[in-house]
Amino acid sequence: MKKFSTLFIFLLIASAFYAQVDKNYQKPPKEILDLVEAPPAPSVIIDDEGDYVVLLYRNAYKSIAELSEPEMRLGGLRINPQTNIGSRTNYYNNIEVKKATDKGSQAVSGLPKNPRLSNFSWSPNQKMIAFLHTGEDGVEAWVLDVEKSSAKKLTPATVNANMGDVLNWFKDSSALLVKMLPENRKALINTEEAVPEGPTISVSDGEKAQNRTYQDLLKNPNDEANFEQLALSEIKKVSVNGTITPFLPTAMYRTISFSPNGNYILVSAIKRPFSYLVPYYRFPYQQTVYDTNGNVVTVVNNVPLDEVRPKGFMATRTGKRNFNWRNDQPATLYWVEALDEGDPDNDVEFRDAVYQVKAPFSGKGKEILKTKNRFSGIIWGDAQNAIAYDYWWNDRNTKTYLFNPSNSKQQPVIISDRNYQDRYSDPGNFVTTQNKYNRPVLDLNNNTAYLMGDGYSEKGQFPFVDEFNLKTQNTKRIYESSFTDKKEDLYDAIDMKKGKILVRIESQNEYPNYYFRNIKKKNDLTPVTSFENPFKSLQNVHKEVITYKRDDGLELEGTLYLPVGYDMDKKEKKPMILWAYPREFKDKSSASQNTTNPNEFIYPFWGSPIYWVTQGYVVLDDAAFPIVGEGDEEPNDTFRTQLVANAKAAIDAVDAKGYIDRDRVAVGGHSYGAFMVANLLSHSDLFAAGIARSGAYNRTLTPFGFQSEERSYWDSPETYYTMSPFMHADKMKTPLLLIHGQADNNSGTYPLQSERYFNALKGLGATARLVMLPKESHGYRAKESILHLLWEQDRWLDMYVKNKEN
Incomplete structure (x- = not known):
């Protein structure tokens, strides 16, 4: 009888674990909990001269109470209507300032109580930083005097940060343009209580509108009314001494951008009609140039509602797009127009053309460049030299152009033509410096520019700096990292003529810190930060990057961690967690490249499987x-076959080292990785259990393409x-833990x-558990959610992997 009672109690506990719907937040084992609660190092921002470092501190996570604050989801935005800022904004709670080479830092005086700080913006003279503070009732604009390490409030809590681009400095650093709440803003509609005035009607007029499955779209006239009121703002001129004066009247302002000389301002404002199919950034908008007194100079662009585009990832709208200022000239606007009607199926020699127009911005503009692929950006240099980039998704091609913006008859030179997934051939990024307008332009020394690259190769990762001759297009290497036991990132160029750059150096157990390196002197390093390792319980964990081959000969890699205290001589066989994320390639060469640095710091974050080295x-x-x-074959034509082959190769490789019991292997993934997990468990018998977080499992619910698949459901x-x-839910025979944020916006x-x-799995008798995390989006933010997530994963692994019954 006693034995029966014990068994009965055990079954009740087990049943509660699997069947219970309502459960309070739980916490993982202490070893994992200690790692989660380790305080994060501050974020680092540094001025262009490398004189001052500003340290921004934050909590590692939000609280579930913060995620439960009021939220309205409208037009692709998530807004707190009480405070008028994005409801998912990341906040900092403290600021410190230090001279770059000083050891200690100084606390900033004058900060608000219970600071929630965001939207940091350097002044043009780099003596101040503007930022926002979000209080209980709204958002305030503040300014930090960097040298004095003191902060002060500039506005009351009436800033409107709902549409972003809130703070914009005047060129002389004496004042900012700030979006503020209009005095006549109407009350918002409580959509749960409002009585409908009629049905919601959408119309298709015969044009194809093949859009992705966007989240948080407008759904009805009440949403439209609320979106408009939340988007409306007045633009005020706010001086650094706190004087506030009107500048532009009420409108739905999106972006604000001063010309390099500070004499003109390009402003974008949303107009009606709104859409129920696409987010706010595809609503109609008007772009207008104003002078510094708020007078209209000219309207440069009127963009209609952008619901209908041709099919394909490389499709774009017709008309003027990508309006911006030339950084190298006082007041010249440039923009892009499609030469293929925005349709990737149209066969043309050039896809896009770039035009420019100088103040006072009249006329059609002058063509200065054509690109063979879709335009993706320009780095301005001087009157005769600029660098442009394009790309094309379908063949993963990108081209880099050296062109003369002053002479469109001079043919551009294509200085790089490569597969952008080929990391080994990456020539690096051109180094920029601030010009007299405080804008980034090519850092030029006579005819020499500079390239800074990650330096991936078959032998490992060795970041580099190259000189690039604009006349001959020849490169000369002037620096290459020599670390074999550490990882060095070339973070920023401070002064290329002196050879001074900001680098970040780390190792497996050495927390990342910043240094000034003089590349003209051997081993010349000056410390800038000295952050301690907060994860010391992992510092002796064995870590290595292993390489292995798939059955078809494709070379693969993964980062292998052994349990804390593992005896490599005894080689006791342990359970394993395999964590991955599928990626699509158009050639095997790029797919097989090694781009993992074994010297990267062991950093556990909320979504990481590394925590479980503490659990054996x-x-x-x-x-x-x-x-x-x-070639003509699309990656997804053989998705399942390749997925299983990748998994088998990974397990075989670790098993061959003698570390694991291959009957006790779990697989996990997030988002597209969750999709991978469900497929692997349905179509292989390689795993004991799976963990799938925030995934998509029925692709007919995303019929106009998904991930890297641009064919529609009706195409294939x-x-x-x-x-x-x-x-294929009927094929699931392996225990699967499903986790999802209830407010996923992906x-x-x-x-x-x-x-x-989950309903399908349950109906078909599979072993599964569904955990819906309240208030969480695609990435999880609340500490309570993350601790519970780790508890769920630990219990699942303990039950179905570590203690799996044979």
Whole structure:
């Protein structure tokens, strides 16, 4: 009888664990909890001269109470209507300032009580930083005097930060343009209590509008009214002494941008009609140039509602787009127009053209460049030299152009033409410096520019600096990192003529810190920060990057961690967690490249599997899961086959080292990684259990493309069916833990995906558990949620992997 009672109690506990719907937040084991609660190092911002360092401190996580503050989801935005700032804004809670080479830092005086700080913006003279403070009733604009290490408030709590781009400095650093709440803003409609005045009607007029499954869209006239009121603002001129004067009247302002000489301001403002199909950034808008007194100079662009585009990732709208200022000239606007009607299916020699117009911005503009692929950006230099970039998704091609913006008859030189997924051939990024307008332009020394690159190669990662001759297009290497036991990142160029750059150096157990390096002197390093390692319990964990081959010969890699205290001589076989994220490639060469640095600091974050080395698990993190489709074959044509092959190769590689019991291997992933997990468990017997977080499982619910698949469901229904775990739920024989944020805003991974998939699994008798995290979006933020997430994962692994019954 006693034995029966004990068994009965055990079954009750087990049943409660699997069946209980309502459960309070739980915490993981102490070893994991201590790592989660380690305080993060501050963020670092530094002025262009490298004189001052500003340290921004924050809590590692929000609280569930913060995530429960009022939130309205409108037009792709998430807004706190009480405070008028994004409801998911990351806040800092303290600021310190130090001279770059001083050891100690100084606390900033004058900060508000219970600071929630965001939107930091250097003044043009780099003596001040403007920022926002969000209190209980609204948002205030503040300014930090860097040298004095003191802060003061500039405005009452009536700043409108709902649309972003809130703080913009005048060129002389004496004042800012600030978006403020209009005095006549109407009360918001309580959509839960409002009585409808009629149905919501949408119309299709025969044009194809194949849009992604956007979240948080407007749904009805009440949403439209609320969006408009939240988007409306007045623009005020706020001086650093606190004087506030009107500048522009009430409108739905998006972006504000001063010309380099400070004499003109380009302002974008949203107009009606709104849309129920696309987010706010595809609503109609007008771009107007004003002078510094707020007078209209001219309207330069009127963009209609952008609901309908041609099919394909490289499709774009027609008309003028990408309006911006030339950084190298006092007041010249440039923009881009599609030469293929925005349709990637149109066969043309050039896809885009770049035009410019000088103040007073009249006329059609002058063409200065054509790009063979879709335009992606320009780095301005001087009157004769500029660098432009383009890219094309379908073949992963990118081109870099050296062109003369003053002479459109001079043919551009293509100085790089490569597959952008080929990291080994990456020439690096051109180094910029601040010009007399305080704008970034090419750092030029006569005819020499500079390139700074990550330096991935077959032998490892060795970041570099190259000189690039603009006349001959030849490169000369002037610095290459020599570290073999540490990882060095070339963070920023301070003074290339002197050879002074800001670098970040770390190792497996050495927390990342910043240094000034003089590349003209051997081993010349000056410390800038001295952050301590907050994760010392992991500092002796064995970590290595392993390489192995798939059955078809494709080379793969993964980062292997052994459990805390693991005896490599005894080689006791342990359970393993494999964590991965699939990535699509158009060639095997790029897919097989090694881009993981073994000297990277062991940093556990909320979504990491590394925590479980404290619980006796081997962890294979960032296991390479390439999905390759060469030539006319698309990667997803053989998605499932390649997925299983990747997983088998990873398990075989670790098993061959003698570290694991291959019958006790779990697989986990987030987002597209969750999609991977569900497919692996449905179509292989390699795993004991799985963890799938915030995934999508039924691709017919994302019918106009997903991830890197641009074919629609009607183009290739077999692809959508074959790749959807929901369609194969009857094949699930492996325990699966599903976790999802109830407020997921990511395109395609709405919570319905996990709910419907779990219902299918439950209906078919599979072992599964669905955990919906209240208030959480695609990435999880509240400490309570994250601790509970780790508890759920630990219990699942303990039950179905570590203590798996044979």
